Amino acid sequence: MKYEKPTINRVDFAIASKYGSPLKTQKIRSEIDGVNVRELIKDFGSPLFVFSERAIEDKYLEFKEAFSSRYPEVEFWWSYKTNYLDAICKIYHKLGSKAEVVSEFEYQKARRNGIEGKNIIFNGPYKPKDALRVAVKEGAKIHIDHLYEINDLEDIAEELGVNIPVAIRCNMDTGIYPQWSRFGFNIDNGEAYEAVKRIYKGKKLYLTGLHAHIGTFMLSASAYANEVRKLMQLRKKLEEDFGYEIEYIDIGGGFASKNRLKGVYQPPEVIVPSADEYAEAITNAIYEFNDKKLPKLYLETGRALIDEAGYLLTSVFADKRFPDGKKGYIVDAGVNLLYTAFWYNFDIALDKRYEGLNEPSMINGPLCMNIDVIAENIMLPPLERGSVLSIWPVGAYNYTQSMQFIRYRPRVVLIDKNSTPHLIREADDLEYVVEKEIVPDYLK
Template identity: 50%
Template sequence: MSKLKYEGPVIKKMNAGLMNKFGTRTEYQPVKHIEGVAVKDMIAKYGSPLFVLSERQMRNNYQAALRAFKTRYPKVQFAWSYKTHYNNAVCNVYHQEGSWAEVVSGFEYHKALKNGVPGNKIIFNGPDKSIDELNEAIKNDSLIHIDHFDELYALIELSDNLSKKPRVAIRVNMDTGIYPMWDRFGFNYENGTAWNAITKIVASGKLNLVGLHCHIGTYMLAPWAYAIAASKLCDLAWHSKNQLNNPIQYLDLGGGFPSANTLKGAYLPGSDTVPHIEEFAEAISSTIISYGFKPDELPLLILESGRALIDDAGYLLGSVLANKRLSDGRRATIMDFGVNILFTSFWYDHKISPAQDFTHHSEDQVLYGPLCMNIDVVRESVNLPVLNKGDQVVVHKVGAYNMTQWMQFIAMRPNVIMIDMKGENHVIRQKETLQYMEMLEETPQHLKDFKL
């Protein structure tokens, strides 16, 4: 006779304000498969923890976002935000879809070149570009987005003896009614600095001012703020053409569109509060179209969306290491992944699903990571079924930033796999090894030996 499925005994005090287990039952369905591939099998083959990316979801997101803009505006170009996720396989999915590259460092710039992105389809952003990098970007005819006057003057100097003018844009910061205002990047609109920079560039005669760029914030929940931003960029473009006789070829509205993750402290889940990409597309497109440009003079609209295109295509699979009871009686579950690889748990309450069947008895618990560090908390309080040692979980919407901001701290970084359109798995980044970690280390001769 086969034995009954075991679950540890649970006793729960019934409080008036208690979230009844019934109410939570529908919140958690076990997630046993991703894109048809069994979680159990993936962990058995590639180890735990494990990052999994869905190529299908990435392409779907891209196509949906492109459609949202293209059905509203005639000229649209996306540029993949490398800092969001710069694994080559990931970048190439977006490049195959037609994305240019948007980079913010020499390292990312070279990655894009190496991936085969033509130099003139790379947007070089950010406050840190060395003279060598600027020279290279000029040579490759890349779009250089100027962040500050020091960079502007450096570029004018570098362009002194060139036959072909470098193509540049300026980054503009502005008040869109959003707090905090990102005024540390670029030139301010309201106090006239942006216009000042534009006139300097045009007056220099050395640079070709082709674009205007802004990036008003991150995880923006207000489509109307983009309408304000678009309208201010339009103002600058209009004056650039009419007063300086320098037409602007493109407006780059940056990114900052949110994914459906739930920010810490938010009352309602992200899936219910985050505006649809269509709403952002509508706010931006209708502002530019109705501004008054002649139809054939409408600027190209560039978007640098990262998070909204990849966050929900990424999953982190993990396993339970142990359970404990804290001094105040709360249950604590220790996972084999922590803030070292799930950096975004500092600002999101990630949705976490068990990967196997469970009964409807759940308990409020803390989820800890495996690090010997007090700050290693994945969820401060989450109502989950009671998980046993070895049980597996799926963390949702982890595709953005985690695999670029992760730390090699205490533990090494795990395998990253991509499930392709046919349901086949591919390792796109191998888990780190001791040999790899020590590859760049050098030990001076006198420190090679010791006796204990």
């Protein structure tokens, strides 16, 4: 047994509840979809991203049923920026989702995954002209973000001798603050209407859709109802004034997952709307308009579909005692892999039950940076070197925003529905990191 100098710490929140004393309670996650976490670490190394195909499919079907049972024409467009690993994207495409991208890089990714241009929505404020030209030629759905893009598309239309179908991105006040007003054209001040008038007068583009994305991790279903009402009102006015037939409204994404926002003290089970609650608010708002021809409803859902399917396994490397008496653990996964650690209090579980009482602890990553904190205040029992922690949910944005910084990025594993793990991305190494570097001759 390792000797450790006794310390006395005041635990202000050690109040017994129906779950027992926090001094004794331990959260255990010894397996993921029937695969032992220690075996995963043994076979693939630590740290390790793990994705559950079963969880991906279950969540997708939950949202699909919630919307399609309430509305006749619903299409899902997988948000590539949320997680663009090929294996993950292919699961969503296999389930029937098309592709939504916000860069030429993601566009190329979707094409590489076998998605035709006509099944790609091209969003984003920065679309280089060459990328737009490719998207036009391949029939992608282009959502215009600003007036310069109208000019670029008109140039391409003239160059190719075609009229180009387009949608515009809109922003608006939906009762949620701060507003996402950086992208697209504002509906409330008439900017969106004027943008469409500009398109109409140019006679080289024609409007087929309206799009908005009102925010991220949205905890208000009613905000989506407000968004839909404003899109439907604009749709009606544009069709009356310009004779356009607007085929679809794209309400974007932003639905919340069961993650825990810092500063929010109610559990996700209480504050996060269900798929049914989101769907009910959105579809009822469309039906309010009693249109003879309903628009298609597009969803760019990302976070809510993938977040809970993702785990990060990490191993304890060392422990120490801080001057204030708090216990500190150093693990091999840092904020270079968990970008969202700055916003969320993750669900962190142990691989087995450990002897001893819990005490206030901090989990730090391996980076030589003071900000490398995975959990600032968590009750943990005494852990040994090699103890495995599973961090959840981390499926959204963490891998796509992870970086090689101080430590290499680790392997990624997908567990299929038969509980078989598959390596879907190899770890970075020195050769990968320096492949694109060039040393001038005078420094060789």
